[in-house]
Structure formats: C-alpha cells, structure tokens
Amino acid sequence: MAAENARALLDLSSLEVTYGPDQAPVVQDLCLRIERGQAVGILGESGAGKSTIALAILDLLPRAARRKGRIHFDGLDLLGRAESIRAIRFRRISLVLQDCMNAFNPVIRIGEQIAELWVCHERTRWKEALRRAGALLERFGLSAELTGSYPHELSGGMRQRVALAMAVALSPELVIVDEPTSALDVVTANAVVELLGAVRRESGASLLVISHDVSVLARCCDRIAVMGEGRILEEGPAARVLRQPEHAATRSLIAAVPRLAAFREKP
Numbered sequence: 001m002a003a004e005n006a007r008a009l010l011d012l013s014s015l016e017v018t019y020g021p022d023q024a025p026v027v028q029d030l031c032l033r034i035e036r037g038q039a040v041g042i043l044g045e046s047g048a049g050k051s052t053i054a055l056a057i058l059d060l061l062p063r064a065a066r067r068k069g070r071i072h073f074d075g076l077d078l079l080g081r082a083e084s085i086r087a088i089r090f091r092r093i094s095l096v097l098q099d100c101m102n103a104f105n106p107v108i109r110i111g112e113q114i115a116e117l118w119v120c121h122e123r124t125r126w127k128e129a130l131r132r133a134g135a136l137l138e139r140f141g142l143s144a145e146l147t148g149s150y151p152h153e154l155s156g157g158m159r160q161r162v163a164l165a166m167a168v169a170l171s172p173e174l175v176i177v178d179e180p181t182s183a184l185d186v187v188t189a190n191a192v193v194e195l196l197g198a199v200r201r202e203s204g205a206s207l208l209v210i211s212h213d214v215s216v217l218a219r220c221c222d223r224i225a226v227m228g229e230g231r232i233l234e235e236g237p238a239a240r241v242l243r244q245p246e247h248a249a250t251r252s253l254i255a256a257v258p259r260l261a262a263f264r265e266k267p
Helices: 002-006 050-057 082-088 110-122 126-139 144-148 156-168 186-203 214-220 238-243 248-255
Strands: 010-018 027-034 039-043 066-073 093-096 174-178 206-211 223-228 231-237
Touching: 010 050, 027 039, 027 050, 027 231, 039 214, 050 066, 050 174, 050 206, 093 156, 110 126, 110 144, 110 156, 126 144, 126 156, 156 174, 156 186, 186 206, 186 214, 206 214, 214 238, 223 238, 223 248, 231 238, 231 248
Parallel strands: 039 206, 039 223, 093 174, 174 206
Antiparallel strands: 010 027, 010 066, 223 231
8 A cells, every 4th residue: 555655646767758760869867756636847948848748648749759768657657558548648648738729620619529528438428428518618717608619719718728628528637738828818828827726626636737937837836847958957846946946947947037026117
C-alpha cells in the first residue's frame, strides 16, 4: 500500500525528444512528477520545448520524432505499445491544444463533437449524449443552444471553454492544457484561469498547464518547472519559484510581466 501511495500519477524521467535522426534534441534529460490532484505548470519562452512534452506524453509527435527515457502514467509505460496510449487518450489523459480551433472539426456542430465522446467511449445513446453535451456547456458558463453551432460561429473565448469542456467530459485523471490564455483578451483570459481552478476542484483531476505567462501559472499551479533550451532549469513550489527565483531565465521571465505601476505618470 505504501508503494502504491508513493507512485506519482505522471512520472517523466530522462526524457529526450528529437524530430529527426540528425537533429539535436528538442527536449533532453527532462524529469518531472505530477502527483494525484496536483497542478503543475511548465513555464518558458517560445521554443523552449514545452509543447513537445505534452505531445510526447500522448505520442502525438510527427512520425519522424523519437522519444527516449521514461514516461509512466499511473505505473503504465507510455513508451511501450501504441495500444496502451490509445486506451488512455481522452479517457484518462486529455489535452487542450494551444490553438483550440484545431480541436474541432469545422463542418460538424459543437454538440455532435462533444456527444461523440460518450457515444464512442461509453456507448451512450445519441439523443442522451446530445442532452449531456448541452448540460456540460452550461457547466462551463455557455448556453446549451451552442450545441447547434459550428466552431467558426464561436468567439475565441467560447471555443476555449468548449475545448476545456470536451477535455473533462470523460472525467480524466490528468488534463494537459497548452497556453490556455494565448490570444485572449484580459477579461476572457481571467475567466479561463478561474475555469481551470473550477475544473480541478470539481473533478479532482491533476493539471499540467503549459504557458509563457507567469501570471497564469501563479494563479492555478502548486508547482512550477521553468524550461529553457529543452531542459528544466528550475523546479519547485510556485510561491518559491516566483518570489525567490534561482535561475537567471526565471528572473527574466518574471521581469517581463507588465506592471501597472510602470504605466503610471510620474508626479
């Protein structure tokens, strides 16, 4: 029992990812643990390798890419057979992509895309699945009538909410969110961050939040890992990393956060 409790939900060890046989690793010697119910953030500039980690976990990298090291989810080796990963995608681990428009089929209505999850994974009848889709949208602050809309008819913030709703539809144990507030206005971004907290409280799922935005991770994560050039440069409790950063890259990212005082007129 003690060994079971000590096992992390997600355990990445010495992970290396390359996009071709003659290319330098995009991610190298990366180690990261996520416990059950924990929210972990990966902070870094564009090109640091953050999104590659998310794709590597679920084996969604291009065919030429290669993964080495260890990726264990609840004791299951995700570097093993492809069937192992297919069995847990969306059901146990879900992913919300940075450009959430890519999560949708542009010619299928929103309600049908959500309902399909229950129909395929739980053999739910189509009419009941559509009803559940409407109820799920209402949980995320949207109208159930949006089930009849196409993705292009929704605003960016609405699409982000729908993508999050789809991500938790099957009650996964881990939700990976890549740049959840990218290209959103301040008010909508704030609502999405609050929604991430609600997802965690209501479902008990662990979160892996990937972002270059310090303020987003400060509000929704227990721990933060700072990445640079494919490596984790610093990792620890969110409060400690943000208030007492040890690495120069962390200090640079924090210094880049706009502060209202900087825009006030001097007396």
